[in-house]
Amino acid sequence: MNTFTHAQHHHSLNQYISGLAEGINVSFEFFPPKSAEMEETLWQSIFRLSTLNPKFVSVTYGANSGARDRTHDIIKAIKQKTGLIAAPHLTCIDATKAQLADIAKDYWSNGIKHIVALRGDIPAGQPNPQIYAADLVTLLKEVADFDISVAAYPEVHPEAKSAQADLDNLKRKIDAGANRAITQFFFDIEKFLRFRDKCVANGIHAEIIPGILPVSNLSQLERFATMTNVHVPNWLTKMFTGIDDDIETRKFVGASVAMDMVKVLSREGVRDFHFYTLNRAEMSFALCHTLGVKP
Structure with missing residues (x-):
């Protein structure tokens, strides 16, 4: 009976997904x-995923000037070569308000009007940022009417004093003018759904977009999870046990996990998904295909 019910559940999900395509939006990081x-791999991935007409693509941002310059250059190149909405990450680390305003003005004058606004990771030994x-x-909205995404944490930011303090901080970002929040990656769907409910209960009515990380390397995932306070469930660890040297099977397992996640989230009313690509297109492309998003 349980097996039959499980099969029925999957059949129901698949039927539901098959009619969803027109209402689904995707974005890629x-x-x-x-x-x-690595640059060649990046551009291959960008060009392949651009065929899915993503709502936007974002590019992360380092704390030093060299990494910043690379972000600026890639963002402008993506816009020029693909016509996609390219959204740079912008952080408060090691930058004054005047410098941040200048960067924002340069983006706006180059037609870059969507920014992912973040505090940023504080390098070891550096003081807390000024802002x-x-x-x-607030600063970005004073420069121009940017479309702004911010970060959200279904499992609480590692440095937050409490879950409520973390929600209060998210509300401040939305109240300051952010248009949406993109979550840290997660694997516990219930935690995301409870977080979404708590956002509404706390007066946060902006869209909460789940961040999806297709996994094919468990040790890499565990490293990311340790840094970000993300719980890696035992069932996920078990799925990768014994296949360390089998790259293709690891990709299949990772894609299967992420596909189940997006199917269930779609059933729960999620229409926008943000994929952490790690600069590789294959798994994100396959996931979008499952959602019905096709070239």
């Missing part, structure tokens, strides 16, 4: 490459 080989993400949102 990339990071600046550090070598010529935080909510202040950055």
